[in-house]
Amino acid sequence: MSATLEYIRTNLTRALIAVCVLTVLISYFFIAPPVTAAFTELSKWNTNIGTFALFTGLIVIVIRFARTIINRQEDWVFCLYTLILIGTWTTFGIYYGVFSDTYIKAYYSTKIALHAASIGLLIFFNLSAIYRVFRIKNYRTAIFSIAASILVAANSPWGQNLFPGINTLGAWVMDNLQMPGSRTIVVVAAIGGIALSIRILLGLEKGALRAVRSGRGGGED
Amino acid sequence: MIKSGEAFALMTLVLFAAFVVITYYISKRGKEWYMRPIEALEVIDESIGRSAEMGRPVMCLPGMSGLGNMLTLAGLSICGEVNERAARIGVTPVNLVSAADTLMVMEAMVKNAFVSAEKGELYQPGKYVYWTGSEQFAYATYVMGTIMKEKPAAIIFVGSFLSDIMMNTETGKRVGAIEVGGCTDTTAMATMAMVCDSILIGEEIYAAAAVITKDKALAGSIAGQDWAFIVTLALMTIGVALGLAGIKLLSDLMVL
Numbered sequence: 001m002s003a004t005l006e007y008i009r010t011n012l013t014r015a016l017i018a019v020c021v022l023t024v025l026i027s028y029f030f031i032a033p034p035v036t037a038a039f040t041e042l043s044k045w046n047t048n049i050g051t052f053a054l055f056t057g058l059i060v061i062v063i064r065f066a067r068t069i070i071n072r073q074e075d076w077v078f079c080l081y082t083l084i085l086i087g088t089w090t091t092f093g094i095y096y097g098v099f100s101d102t103y104i105k106a107y108y109s110t111k112i113a114l115h116a117a118s119i120g121l122l123i124f125f126n127l128s129a130i131y132r133v134f135r136i137k138n139y140r141t142a143i144f145s146i147a148a149s150i151l152v153a154a155n156s157p158w159g160q161n162l163f164p165g166i167n168t169l170g171a172w173v174m175d176n177l178q179m180p181g182s183r184t185i186v187v188v189a190a191i192g193g194i195a196l197s198i199r200i201l202l203g204l205e206k207g208a209l210r211a212v213r214s215g216r217g218g219g220e221d
Numbered sequence: 222m223i224k225s226g227e228a229f230a231l232m233t234l235v236l237f238a239a240f241v242v243i244t245y246y247i248s249k250r251g252k253e254w255y256m257r258p259i260e261a262l263e264v265i266d267e268s269i270g271r272s273a274e275m276g277r278p279v280m281c282l283p284g285m286s287g288l289g290n291m292l293t294l295a296g297l298s299i300c301g302e303v304n305e306r307a308a309r310i311g312v313t314p315v316n317l318v319s320a321a322d323t324l325m326v327m328e329a330m331v332k333n334a335f336v337s338a339e340k341g342e343l344y345q346p347g348k349y350v351y352w353t354g355s356e357q358f359a360y361a362t363y364v365m366g367t368i369m370k371e372k373p374a375a376i377i378f379v380g381s382f383l384s385d386i387m388m389n390t391e392t393g394k395r396v397g398a399i400e401v402g403g404c405t406d407t408t409a410m411a412t413m414a415m416v417c418d419s420i421l422i423g424e425e426i427y428a429a430a431a432v433i434t435k436d437k438a439l440a441g442s443i444a445g446q447d448w449a450f451i452v453t454l455a456l457m458t459i460g461v462a463l464g465l466a467g468i469k470l471l472s473d474l475m476v477l
Contacts, residue, residue, distance in 0.1 A: 053321040118358035125391040185423045189405035192424030193291040195446035
């Protein structure tokens, strides 16, 4: 790409980002009907771009999976299965309409069954994690284990039967021990998010949407 | 005209933005800020080296959300750095993304990571980034399957996760991977704290890119973020004191 085209591409992108950011900020903070209308229009564009990205993604997946099937690469059977499902559901949706009762019933009757299977797996993973974690090695893990035991007992029928009043203790742990930590994380994360947004908007952030670097330590972008 | 109830938020946003910009330019003029070491980021560095020694890939997951979520952007920041370091020492990166828009950005980032690492000739579209589908358990199942298939030596989970994190981190443990987690959702974070070897807590996720790159100017902008914390803490303390004294000055100001 020539230097002029590169310059135009870079600055056009920056100008578009600046316009979009200002539109969003002004429509959020100020009463400005023309800007709000522009924001609504931009939101529609955003949806269109997202839909286009999804369509592109579908094409990429079909090409990639088809290549895997033709070359009989590893796990080609699963690729074939996926392509058959994509084709079936797309045809089904176009024919009946995605909001039709038939489509929704068929979709949910398969999806819910798969969801249930996944949630069943989750129980086993929880158990295996708890088995590894519930080991008292030092005073920190002791505190963790005691607090966790109280909450497990407070949230289970057997715990409430064996230890009357455990509910109150469990609620106290959640309201007094857990809540300050939880709120601190929420507050600092929100401020950190704002700072990251500002760095990205001003082009200071080198990570997300990164440009190619020629050297380390904040080299030339 | 400013909308009712938004004046204080706008003022705070402008103030915080000013902090970030001011500290950034102070750093550019040569001031060095102290950055406390973040354990999880050191673990990331070690885990990439471990992947190279074991000849196994490193896996990055920027979560399930799209680009509209700040956590995804923070995850992408870290994944970009991990990809570059992995490419530099010949480790294969495996990136799994859920949202269609994130897929495109991740693909571009991986390409740039390979070029930055001077290994551009090794990059191939579709080789390092995989789309898992946007549905939560489809995502979890795809990630679990890929972990079992690729057997990565390190897995970096930084982004927005829900209960799927338990399935993925436990599967990572089955293949003996070092796991680093990062999330601001307190439920998912608790799970990460249980299972992962190291976690990024709260705002550490957003500061990670600055710390990991050791970029002095960017580190300055983190100092601006700390100034914002100090102002917030001061406002909270003053607000509580005034509230206890029955004065509603600050709370009235906040709803202007």
